[in-house]
Each structure stands twice: as C-alpha cells, then as structure tokens.
Amino acid sequence: MIRKSVFGILIVLAAGISLAAIKYNPSDTEQWEPVPKVISALHDMPPSDALVLFDGSSLDAWTGRDGASPGWTIEDGALVVNPGTGDLLSRAEFCDIQLHLEWMVPTPAPDTSGQSRSNSGVFLQDRYEVQVLDSYDNETYVNGQAGAIYKQTPPLVNAMRPPNQWQSYDIIFTAPRFHGESLETPGHITVLHNGVLIQNHTELLGKTVFIGQPSYEAHGCAPIRLQDHRNRVFYRNIWVREL
Numbered sequence: 001m002i003r004k005s006v007f008g009i010l011i012v013l014a015a016g017i018s019l020a021a022i023k024y025n026p027s028d029t030e031q032w033e034p035v036p037k038v039i040s041a042l043h044d045m046p047p048s049d050a051l052v053l054f055d056g057s058s059l060d061a062w063t064g065r066d067g068a069s070p071g072w073t074i075e076d077g078a079l080v081v082n083p084g085t086g087d088l089l090s091r092a093e094f095c096d097i098q099l100h101l102e103w104m105v106p107t108p109a110p111d112t113s114g115q116s117r118s119n120s121g122v123f124l125q126d127r128y129e130v131q132v133l134d135s136y137d138n139e140t141y142v143n144g145q146a147g148a149i150y151k152q153t154p155p156l157v158n159a160m161r162p163p164n165q166w167q168s169y170d171i172i173f174t175a176p177r178f179h180g181e182s183l184e185t186p187g188h189i190t191v192l193h194n195g196v197l198i199q200n201h202t203e204l205l206g207k208t209v210f211i212g213q214p215s216y217e218a219h220g221c222a223p224i225r226l227q228d229h230r231n232r233v234f235y236r237n238i239w240v241r242e243l
C-alpha cells in the first residue's frame, strides 16, 4: 500500500516537472532591452558620465551664497575652506544623485575638541547635512560625528582615518518628494566612508537643524553645499552623477 502511494507521488512529480519544462523556457525570463548605456569607469577617475564639480583646477562650478564669488582657495590642487568666507554652493541644482568627494582634516590644534575640530559638512539639496569632522580619537555626540546625518542618525561605524590622510565619501541620495506643500516620500541617504557602509538607505527626518526637531519644507532640486564652519578642511575629486 505504502509502496503504491510512493510510486504515485513519483509519477505526479515527474509529470509536474515535465509539464514545467514544456511550459517554461530559460529565455522567458531574459531581458534584452533597454540596453544599459556604456560608460567608462577607469581606476581613480570619475565615471565618463559624471559631472565633475572640482578637479583641482578651478572653482567655476561653485558660487558663494546669493551668487557671491566663492571665498575658498585652491592649494596644491585641493579646495580649502577659507574660514569665515561662507559656504560654497554648486552652481548646478540636483535631485537624486550619486556624489563622490574626498576630504582631509589637518593636524588638530591643541585646544580643539568635539565639534570644533575640523568641522565642515556636505549638504544635499542645500538642506540635509552629512557631517564632516575630525572624528579620529575625538569624542562628541554620535549624531554629530563624521558621517552622521547631522543631529539625526549616527554612522553605523567610525571609519575615520587619522588627520592629514585623504578620506572619501560616496553618497547615494534619493531626494524627498512633495505633493504641493506636503511630503509625499521622505529623502534617503546611503553613505560609504572610505569604502565602508556607514549610512544604509537612512531616512531623512527633515532639514538639518542645529536646535530642535527636524521637519520638512517643500522644495525642488537644489545645489550641493559645502559648509564653512570656520575650520580649514580640504576637499578634492568632487563629481556627481544624476540618477
């Protein structure tokens, strides 16, 4: 009796498998179009479809607040915060992007600690700050250390290199969506610091604020902003890909 039912099950299974083989073909699930655009992505070079915002030679892609000429300087191919001259904004406005930039903090002055040690920042859409800070052996509130979504979300790990070494940020930013004045979908940020994932599709709670709770205000595409927090911080190799 048991033998018979096992035999029956085998027949049913075999029939099912052969039926599946008739019904489906590996090519049914192959997609051939649209063909992804071919780009070149050479070692240590911006991808060929990237918009280069700073390559060490000029500040043409940048402006000061309200169209003022940028007050930062170029030293040995690096863009340097000139303390007190104000933030730098990209002339172009962006929505969803992949952003690459490299930054370096100098040897800390003896009397500096916490938030006063090489503070700067990368603001997406002029509003949402990924913190830049010397977080190498420098205690501060964790949602204010390097790689934090400032005053919102600490980085998953501290991947900071010592001062005087270049660091990299690779940022994937999905802009918030608005319907009229109301929020439809919050923004999200993914960040790799020196190749290490430190923000994993982190939801933005609203515009970065120093005091109080973040909230959203409706806006469209907007510039990338680099912060002058009155500390000398170096940037280089800044490029962006619109997504």
Ligand code: MG
Pocket: 119, 120, 121, 129, 131, 132, 227, 229
């Ligand atoms: Mg900052």
